[in-house]
Amino acid sequence: MTRKELFFHLLEKELKEYGFKYLKSKNKFVKRSNSGDYIIDFNIWPSFIQVEANLKIVIKQIEDIKKKAWGKEYIKNISVGRQKSYLIENPEEAISWTDNESNIRYSVKKEIEFYINYGKQYFEERSNISKLNQILNINPGNELYVAYNPYQTIYLAIIVAKLDNHPKLLELYNIYREIIGKRKPSFLGKYDKLVNHLESHYPDSPSL
Known part of the structure; x- marks a missing residue:
């Protein structure tokens, strides 16, 4: 052996x-x-x-949302x-x-x-949606490596915020969009697709 x-x-x-x-x-x-x-x-x-x-x-719930939002890009x-x-x-x-x-x-x-x-x-x-929301979104942008890199972490952050009914979701969307815009503008299209999917398919959130 x-x-x-x-x-x-x-x-x-x-x-x-x-x-x-x-x-x-x-x-x-x-x-x-x-x-x-x-x-x-x-x-x-x-x-x-x-x-x-x-x-x-x-x-699975997180990955299913990404897959539906991005289709072949997933x-x-x-x-x-x-x-x-x-x-x-x-x-x-x-x-x-x-x-x-x-x-x-x-x-x-x-x-x-x-x-x-x-x-x-x-x-x-870190498999609990509510706890992930707390870790990522109490101070949005402070923790960008829960999912190995900043972009995957940001996608995760807005998904768990939506699923956990974060009271300031629109503010979070703007904060994270600004971070991506400064770091990697080419990823904004993917980010926007995810936000649009969340707002279209989870309309009961109090955010908008």
């Missing part, structure tokens, strides 16, 4: 206790539900010297996600050494502790 095989074999034994299934072809672990998927995968260094975990969430993606180094207090501790068997076993122990102490709560909190 190679070091890589040992690492994922040991993780599989541990994570299955929490409902995760190992997808060997993609070196990732997935926990599925009717509302979406929780995903743990890894950035892998050459020769399997080190690894770093990523926590990702696919929220690219299947995660809804929420971040590398471990951005989620813990000391980023240097995010990297796990996997260069020998002893380090692999220690790394697996660290990853399971990370899931128990942080990952489980992260998945639960």
